[in-house]
Amino acid sequence: MTTIAVLGAGKIGEALLAGLLQAGRSVQELLFTERHPERAAELTARYGVAGVEVDEAAKRADVLVVAVKPQDIDPVLAELAPVVDSASLVVSLCAGLPTALYERRLPAGVPVVRVMPNTPMVVGEAMSAVSPGTHATPEHVALVTDLLSAVGQVIEVPESQQDAVTALSGSGPAYFFYLVEAMIDAGILLGLPRAVAEKLIVQSAVGAAKMLAEGTEHPVILREAVTSPAGTTINAIRELEKHGVRAALLDAIEAARDRSVELGKAHEEE
Numbered sequence: 331m332t333t334i335a336v337l338g339a340g341k342i343g344e345a346l347l348a349g350l351l352q353a354g355r356s357v358q359e360l361l362f363t364e365r366h367p368e369r370a371a372e373l374t375a376r377y378g379v380a381g382v383e384v385d386e387a388a389k390r391a392d393v394l395v396v397a398v399k400p401q402d403i404d405p406v407l408a409e410l411a412p413v414v415d416s417a418s419l420v421v422s423l424c425a426g427l428p429t430a431l432y433e434r435r436l437p438a439g440v441p442v443v444r445v446m447p448n449t450p451m452v453v454g455e456a457m458s459a460v461s462p463g464t465h466a467t468p469e470h471v472a473l474v475t476d477l478l479s480a481v482g483q484v485i486e487v488p489e490s491q492q493d494a495v496t497a498l499s500g501s502g503p504a505y506f507f508y509l510v511e512a513m514i515d516a517g518i519l520l521g522l523p524r525a526v527a528e529k530l531i532v533q534s535a536v537g538a539a540k541m542l543a544e545g546t547e548h549p550v551i552l553r554e555a556v557t558s559p560a561g562t563t564i565n566a567i568r569e570l571e572k573h574g575v576r577a578a579l580l581d582a583i584e585a586a587r588d589r590s591v592e593l594g595k596a597h598e599e600e
């Protein structure tokens with residue numbers, strides 16, 4: 331039995347706990363820490379998982395998953411430093427924070443694996459990218475990969491690619507939700523009832539995602555198959571091109587990457 335403690339049970343921490351339970355982990359294998367007692371009580375009531383202090387989490391858990399905001403990392407590392415050693419495995423889900431930060435602040439030799447997951451882990455469809463720090467062995471990477479495979483797909487990337495990964499798949503679900511939201515608004519503009527617009531767009535998204543996930547055709551081919559000569563779709567595509575939607579996406583994702591780099595730089599002091 332591998333015991334996993336999530337340090338900071340907010341949106342992604344809860345998604346991980348929920349996803350692991352959904353995947354068949356027992357509540358006895360899971361712990362969390364949470365600085366807001368009412369949030370801790372809410373999670374224990376919802377999932378039956380115990381909220382504990384950091385020292386107890388470090389004592390009982392094999393894997394400590396840090397899921398606080400990057401801006402909140404300093405107190406977490408200060409609390410962890412006296413209670414972890416090289417037998418622990420620290421997994422960071424924090425955007426921008428390099429494994430080197432953990433290695434500087436924690437006792438020598440503590441293995442750290444940096445992961446960028448995303449929220450679809452609640453439905454077992456996460457995309458997670460893992461990168462080992464200096465003291466993490468292939469066995470540590472395999473353990474983290476195995477853990478996250480229960481809640482979605484996992485790839486290993488060099489840590490130098492993690493800021494780009496964060497901008498693409500870490501934030502990626504938000505871009506799709508934004509697009510869906512805007513398309514539902516378009517349905518409202520055209521006079522459809524909201525429930526009808528939602529059903530049309532959500533099922534179109536699910537269908538398109540399934541076709542993409544099958545991977546038999548490139549996205550360009552799939553789009554071309556919808557775009558009939560002198561038909562309706564090409565009129566819409568002309569408007570998307572006129573409004574620079576492709577360039578907007580390139581700029582948007584680059585801006586997200588830049589923010590990830592900036593979050594890491596905020597801790598470059600030592």
Ligand SMILES: NC(=O)C1=CN([C@@H]2O[C@H](COP(=O)(O)OP(=O)(O)OC[C@H]3O[C@@H](n4cnc5c(N)ncnc54)[C@H](O)[C@@H]3O)[C@@H](O)[C@H]2O)C=CC1
Pocket residue numbers: 337338339340341342343363364365366369397398399400402405406423424425426446447448449500501
């Ligand atoms: N939300 C997302 O889609 C994703 C988030 N991440 C990363 O996950 C981390 C958490 O993000 P969210 O869950 O969105 O943030 P959040 O703000 O929802 O959750 C953070 C939680 O940590 C708790 N916390 C803060 N300091 C603490 C401490 N010292 N001890 C115990 N609990 C503490 C907060 O009370 C809060 O519940 C961030 O570093 C983010 O970059 C990574 C991938 C996706």
Ligand SMILES: O=C(O)[C@@H]1CCC=N1
Pocket residue numbers: 425496500501
């Ligand atoms: O917006 C954020 O900073 C976090 C990291 C990736 C997704 N959400």
